[in-house]
Amino acid sequence: METPLSTIELAFDGVERPEKLTLHVAEEHDNYDYDNDGMHRQRDHVGRWQDVPEEHLLRCVDGLSHLAADGVPYYLPAAMRWVIRNFRDTDSRLVDWTIYQLAPNREDKNLSERYDRRFARFTMPQWRACEAFLDYLLSEDTDGDYIDAKVAREARSEVRSKIKQGEQAWVDNPLPRRDSEIES
Template sequence: MDFRAQATLDQLRQAFEMVQLGSGVSLHEANVIDDYGTAEQRLAARALDTEQHWWEVPDEAIALGWGYCALSFMDARGLHYYLPAYASWVLRRGFQSDSAAFEHTIYTLESVQERPGQFVLFNFSQAQAIQAFLQYLLSVDPDDSCFTHHYQRAHAIWTAHAETLKEYTHD
């Protein structure tokens, strides 16, 4: 991992350090939601997610066939908690994974405008960390990658989102 990826990981960790899942939809629970599971099945699945911090989410849970699409079934709290785990996974794996988690992470970041309620918990420093993550991907993207326009679109969206948050930040 190069120093820019490490710096971006550090920025994500710092910006999202205090984020807890709380009552948000958990990773295994999202899979049950995807399968139209019952409330009892959701509760049982949620019990499988025992991590106290998002950075403890196992890479295998993100990369597994069901894990990569879990972000689509998260509520705002779940997305706020798991998105830095997914972005960190992408930074550690780079372009070296066969998992669709990579593509799905970028898709999720592009969908802010279609799902604005899912992103209400992100603050200015968190939006900046996501923006830095996307900037890093743009900087290492192979020329003419099929993802280039997705990175660019997501980066533009998060740049605008960060600017909006900055206007409302009274720190």
């Protein structure tokens, strides 16, 4: 049986760490420090996202919202995994901040476009992993005792919209079949 954790693992496995805007750099950009990226990057984990130390995630919560399209698919699954494992036993902002990454502000054109750019590289399995993450949290905390359930529902709606768009794109433009697959 597939779990949200295994779905996240499979969907994001092999995603490489961003070259420039890493988590500590993004956190310092939140503090308006744009002049010391190299120094901040040295504090970042090098390797698989599965091995990002939880201390980095907890220290750089605000950095999540400053990540670019190459950083979101690397750091977001690490944050989602941490949230699934810890949301009941923590008061860390990382719980809701992770959910907020998946909920765009569609009323603000600039923020809406930024969201779309940040998630432009997501694959269908990655969107489904985000849906599994939100479904799990909402099924475990329907009343919002541990999570911001209202925003989680909004985020899930957005994620499902992305999935539906992807499915429709497939229907409209399926991959060409090999000759061996075409019936005569």
